[in-house]
Amino acid sequence: MPDDDRPFADDDRDTSGGGDPLFAEAGVFNQTELIRRPELLEISTVPGSDRIAGRTEEIQYVARNIGPLVTNSEPTSTMIYGKTGTGKSLVSKHTSQRVVREAESRGTNIEMVYVDCAQHNTEAQVTSKIARELNELAGEPESIPVTGLGPSHYYSYIWSLLDEHADGGIVILDEIDQLSDDGVNNLLTQFSRAAESGKTDTYIGVIGISNKVEWGKKLNSRVLSSHGNEEHVFPPYDADQLRNILYAREDAFHDGALASEVIPRTAALAAREHGDARKAVRILKNAGKIAEREGAEQVGERHVNEAQTKAEVDRLRELLATDTPHARYVLLALAELTQNTDETKFRTTRIYDAYGEVCDQEGADHLKIDRVRDLLREHAFNDTVESALKSGGRAGGTYKQHRLLKDPEVVEESVKREM
Ligand SMILES: Nc1ncnc2c1ncn2[C@@H]1O[C@H](COP(=O)(O)OP(=O)(O)OP(=O)(O)O)[C@@H](O)[C@H]1O
Ligand SMILES: [Mg+2]
Incomplete structure (x- = not known):
C-alpha cells in the first residue's frame, strides 16, 4: 500500500482521559x-437609519437631487467624491432606499439598481447588469443574455423595462473611475438624455461614486459639466462622528464587554490619517476578536492597539485592489526608494525613474510623467502618500517632494499580491 493511502496512525490518541492537549494549548477552550x-x-452590512451617524447633510444632499423622483419629477444626477470610508456608498444606497420607499407610499414605483463598476467595468457589462437587474425586479418578462450583446441592445432593454414596469429609476454607479472615459461619457449621456430624446418616458437619476478626486476633476471638464450634473465631496469623519458611529453599534457586544476607553480610543486611531469609518468598525471588531481569543473578560485599550495594525494592512490591500496597475507601480517605486535608501522624501522625477524600472520588470509601457503626477496626487488624497511643495529647485522655482505614509514592507507585500 503506498504511504499516502495508509490510514492515520493512532499514536496521537489520548488515553489518559484529559483530551488532546493541542487544543488546550491553542486556547480553544479558554475563549x-x-x-x-x-x-x-x-x-x-448596510446599517439602518438608527445606526448611521454624522452624515445628515450628505443624506440631505442626495435627497435634494434624487428625491424629486418621489413626486415623479425630474431628478438631478450627481457625482459623489470623497476619501475611502467616508460613507459614500452607504449614503447613496441608504438615501436611494428611502426614495424608493417614500415613492411607494405615494403610489409611485421607483426601481433602484446598484452597480459596482470594479466588477462590471465596461459599458456593455454595466448596461447588461442594469438590464438584468431591472428584468428581475419586473419578474423576468424578458430573457436577457449576460454577455454577447453590444451596449445599444442592453440600453433598449433598459428603456423598455423602465417604460413598462416603473415610474422612475435610480442607477448607482459605484467606483465609477474603473470605467474607461468613453464608457463613463456614453453612460452618462445615454441616461441623462434618455427622456429628452424620447427613448423612455421614465426619469432616471444617476449617482456616480468615486474616491479618486483627480479623476473626477478631469472628467468634470470633459463630460460632467455638459450634462448639468451636480457634484459633492464627502468630508472625512472627525473623531466625534466616528465615536457616534461606533456607539451606535455598541450592542454588537455583550453588556459590559467593552472597557469605557475602547470606543474613544478606536475613534481617535481611525481619525488619525483621515476619518475612515470602515477602519473604525474594523478595528473595533478585530479588538473584540483578539480579546475573545485571549480569553479576556473585557475588550481593553491593549486589544485596540493590536487590532489597529491589522486593520491598516487590510485597508491598504483593499485600497490597492481598486487602484489601476500603474497606481500600484508608482506606490511600489516609492516603497522601494524608501527601503533602499536612507532618505524618506523623494522628488517626482526620482520616483518617475524608479517607476520606469518597475514598469520594465512588469513588461508594462511607461505612462507620461504628468500621469504619474496625477497618480501621486491620488495617493496623497487617500493618505498613502504625503506631498509637499518645496522652493529652491535648480531654476529657483518650486518642486514637489513625496513621502510614503505606509510601512514600505506592507506596501510591497500588498502590491506584489495584486500583480
Ligand atoms: N455615517 C456612518 N454611520 C455608520 N456607519 C458608517 C457610516 N459611514 C460609513 N460607515 C460604515 O463604514 C463602511 C464603509 O462606508 P462606505 O462603504 O460608505 O465608504 P465609501 O466612502 O464608499 O468608501 P470607498 O471609497 O472605500 O468605497 C460602511 O459599510 C459602514 O459599515
Ligand atoms: Mg464605496
Whole structure:
C-alpha cells in the first residue's frame, strides 16, 4: 500500500482521559464570548437609519437631487467624491432606499439598481447588469443574455423595462473611475438624455461614486459639466462622528464587554490619517476578536492597539485592489526608494525613474510623467502618500517632494499580491 493511502496512525490518541492537549494549548477552550451580534461589525452590512451617524447633510444632499423622483419629477444626477470610508456608498444606497420607499407610499414605483463598476467595468457589462437587474425586479418578462450583446441592445432593454414596469429609476454607479472615459461619457449621456430624446418616458437619476478626486476633476471638464450634473465631496469623519458611529453599534457586544476607553480610543486611531469609518468598525471588531481569543473578560485599550495594525494592512490591500496597475507601480517605486535608501522624501522625477524600472520588470509601457503626477496626487488624497511643495529647485522655482505614509514592507507585500 503506498504511504499516502495508509490510514492515520493512532499514536496521537489520548488515553489518559484529559483530551488532546493541542487544543488546550491553542486556547480553544479558554475563549470568551464578548461579541453578541457579529453581523453589526461586518463591513458589508448596510446599517439602518438608527445606526448611521454624522452624515445628515450628505443624506440631505442626495435627497435634494434624487428625491424629486418621489413626486415623479425630474431628478438631478450627481457625482459623489470623497476619501475611502467616508460613507459614500452607504449614503447613496441608504438615501436611494428611502426614495424608493417614500415613492411607494405615494403610489409611485421607483426601481433602484446598484452597480459596482470594479466588477462590471465596461459599458456593455454595466448596461447588461442594469438590464438584468431591472428584468428581475419586473419578474423576468424578458430573457436577457449576460454577455454577447453590444451596449445599444442592453440600453433598449433598459428603456423598455423602465417604460413598462416603473415610474422612475435610480442607477448607482459605484467606483465609477474603473470605467474607461468613453464608457463613463456614453453612460452618462445615454441616461441623462434618455427622456429628452424620447427613448423612455421614465426619469432616471444617476449617482456616480468615486474616491479618486483627480479623476473626477478631469472628467468634470470633459463630460460632467455638459450634462448639468451636480457634484459633492464627502468630508472625512472627525473623531466625534466616528465615536457616534461606533456607539451606535455598541450592542454588537455583550453588556459590559467593552472597557469605557475602547470606543474613544478606536475613534481617535481611525481619525488619525483621515476619518475612515470602515477602519473604525474594523478595528473595533478585530479588538473584540483578539480579546475573545485571549480569553479576556473585557475588550481593553491593549486589544485596540493590536487590532489597529491589522486593520491598516487590510485597508491598504483593499485600497490597492481598486487602484489601476500603474497606481500600484508608482506606490511600489516609492516603497522601494524608501527601503533602499536612507532618505524618506523623494522628488517626482526620482520616483518617475524608479517607476520606469518597475514598469520594465512588469513588461508594462511607461505612462507620461504628468500621469504619474496625477497618480501621486491620488495617493496623497487617500493618505498613502504625503506631498509637499518645496522652493529652491535648480531654476529657483518650486518642486514637489513625496513621502510614503505606509510601512514600505506592507506596501510591497500588498502590491506584489495584486500583480
Ligand atoms: N455615517 C456612518 N454611520 C455608520 N456607519 C458608517 C457610516 N459611514 C460609513 N460607515 C460604515 O463604514 C463602511 C464603509 O462606508 P462606505 O462603504 O460608505 O465608504 P465609501 O466612502 O464608499 O468608501 P470607498 O471609497 O472605500 O468605497 C460602511 O459599510 C459602514 O459599515
Ligand atoms: Mg464605496
